[in-house]
Amino acid sequence: MEDGPGRTPDDGRGVRRRADLEPAVPRRDALPWDVARALAHAAARPGTVVRRRLDEADGCVLATPLVSPVAVPPVDRAAMDGYAVRGDGPWRVIGHVAAGAVEARELEDGQATGIVTGAAVPAGATSVMRSEDAVLTGDLLEGPAEHGRHIRRAGEECEPGDHLLPAGVIVDPAVLGLAATVGLNSLVVIPPPTVAALVTGDELVHRGPSSPGRTRDAIGPMLPGLTARAGAKAAGAVTHLPDSRERLVQALRETRADLLLVSGSSASGPADHLRPALSELGAEMIVDGVACRPGHPQALAVLPDGRLVLGLPGNPFAAFVAFLTLGVAAITRLRGLPLPELHQIAVPGGIPCHPSSTRLVPIRLTPQGAVPVGHGGSAMLRGPAIADALAVVAPGPSEAIAARLLPLDPGARPWAG
Numbered sequence: 001m002e003d004g005p006g007r008t009p010d011d012g013r014g015v016r017r018r019a020d021l022e023p024a025v026p027r028r029d030a031l032p033w034d035v036a037r038a039l040a041h042a043a044a045r046p047g048t049v050v051r052r053r054l055d056e057a058d059g060c061v062l063a064t065p066l067v068s069p070v071a072v073p074p075v076d077r078a079a080m081d082g083y084a085v086r087g088d089g090p091w092r093v094i095g096h097v098a099a100g101a102v103e104a105r106e107l108e109d110g111q112a113t114g115i116v117t118g119a120a121v122p123a124g125a126t127s128v129m130r131s132e133d134a135v136l137t138g139d140l141l142e143g144p145a146e147h148g149r150h151i152r153r154a155g156e157e158c159e160p161g162d163h164l165l166p167a168g169v170i171v172d173p174a175v176l177g178l179a180a181t182v183g184l185n186s187l188v189v190i191p192p193p194t195v196a197a198l199v200t201g202d203e204l205v206h207r208g209p210s211s212p213g214r215t216r217d218a219i220g221p222m223l224p225g226l227t228a229r230a231g232a233k234a235a236g237a238v239t240h241l242p243d244s245r246e247r248l249v250q251a252l253r254e255t256r257a258d259l260l261l262v263s264g265s266s267a268s269g270p271a272d273h274l275r276p277a278l279s280e281l282g283a284e285m286i287v288d289g290v291a292c293r294p295g296h297p298q299a300l301a302v303l304p305d306g307r308l309v310l311g312l313p314g315n316p317f318a319a320f321v322a323f324l325t326l327g328v329a330a331i332t333r334l335r336g337l338p339l340p341e342l343h344q345i346a347v348p349g350g351i352p353c354h355p356s357s358t359r360l361v362p363i364r365l366t367p368q369g370a371v372p373v374g375h376g377g378s379a380m381l382r383g384p385a386i387a388d389a390l391a392v393v394a395p396g397p398s399e400a401i402a403a404r405l406l407p408l409d410p411g412a413r414p415w416a417g
């Protein structure tokens with residue numbers, strides 16, 4: 001069982017002594033990974049509901065069900081280029097129906113008319129014959145004409161009042177096309193939240209390689225893509241800050257976004273200013289350390305005006321894991337979405353568990369199950385770069401033979417269970 005805050009197993013003498021049992025988790029009050037994720041989700045408030053034009057609604061979340069006001073198609077339509085016919089052949093061709101024609105002459109038995117895909121079939125037509133099946137001699141038409149064939153019936157996609165999608169669906173190109181199909185010009189949605197990125201560290205350089213005393217920033221380049229994939233909108237370019245509490249406080253005060261990411265000042269060293277800065281600003285800590293590896297110093301706080309602040313550990317893979325853990329949970333709720341369930345997968349070769357922390361292990365997906373790819377140290381990105389997903393390995397005494405899957409792409413649809 002996970003050691004949560006306040007959970008102090010009995011020492012056998014009826015005395016509950018937390019210190020004796022403290023796991024190798026440096027933060028005193030580190031929360032179990034699932035609890036931390038759930039808290040981050042619960043702490044965020046869904047964005048304001050607005051009406052958005054279709055060309056501005058991609059990536060928003062439907063705030064109300066998508067209900068069709070009309071029948072689609074509105075009339076019976078030809079599904080093929082060819083001839084609308086009535087009854088059995090042969091037929092005499094009496095005209096042609098163009099794509100935009102409004103009223104075509106009603107057909108009588110033995111009559112046909114040329115027609116294009118999508119055009120309204122004339123009244124009386126019993127089927128449409130494809131042009132490649134038609135044998136035309138003068139204006140006399142012969143060919144196969146099975147009753148009802150190649151006609152899209154009025155209302156076959158939907159009838160007026162049909163609920164096509166529930167609230168909570170992410171608006172994607174298919175949803176936009178569907179909304180347009182049923183004649184809508186706008187949708188009632190929760191727009192993507194805004195996310196700002198502040199990267200701290202005096203030692204960081206942004207071009208060229210690391211060298212003694214200099215470390216190439218590997219977190220800044222990840223954050224815009226992670227933000228976009230999580231369904232949020234970057235609030236401007238990544239901001240680079242020196243290790244200065246004053247500068248961090250000022251940036252936290254001035255940066256307008258629903259969620260502020262701050263990397264590289266999450267631990268307890270002399271240059272780790274995040275917690276003091278948050279305290280100076282009167283923030284409430286929601287999560288202060290997570291019992292996971294990597295990523296344990298991650299933290300989530302809420303500022304008095306409701307903006308969320310996520311502390312990303314400086315080690316790059318730890319920062320990535322923290323974004324996928326607390327960041328994605330918070331963004332998911334800001335979008336008005338539930339936290340997706342993570343599906344379990346077999347780990348045929350086993351993965352060693354940590355006794356008290358959840359491990360996030362880069363893996364490849366094979367037909368047999370998850371296989372670790374290695375290079376999963378907290379300062380390494382080589383593992384996640386070649387992996388398909390992270391295995392969420394629950395704490396335990398030995399080896400896990402099953403684990404849950406956490407997508408590395410936070411926008412990926414969860415895998416089927």
Ligand SMILES: Nc1nc2c(c(=O)[nH]1)N[C@H]1C(S)=C(S)[C@@H](COP(=O)(O)OP(=O)(O)OC[C@H]3O[C@@H](n4cnc5c(N)ncnc54)[C@H](O)[C@@H]3O)O[C@H]1N2
Pocket residue numbers: 026027199200201203204215216217218219220263264265266267268269272295296297312313314315316318378
């Ligand atoms: N006494 C303790 N020391 C540390 C703890 C702890 O609990 N107690 N936790 C360790 C773990 S685990 C991590 S992760 C780091 C977190 O440190 P910070 O978030 O405060 O970040 P820094 O100290 O600034 O940097 C740590 C490490 O990461 C490098 N770094 C920082 N930013 C970047 C970046 N944008 N791109 C690439 N690399 C970056 C930095 O140079 C350091 O090497 O703390 C441990 N220590």
Ligand code: MOO
Pocket residue numbers: 292293294295296297313315318319378379
């Ligand atoms: O957990 Mo640190 O976040 O292991 O590198």
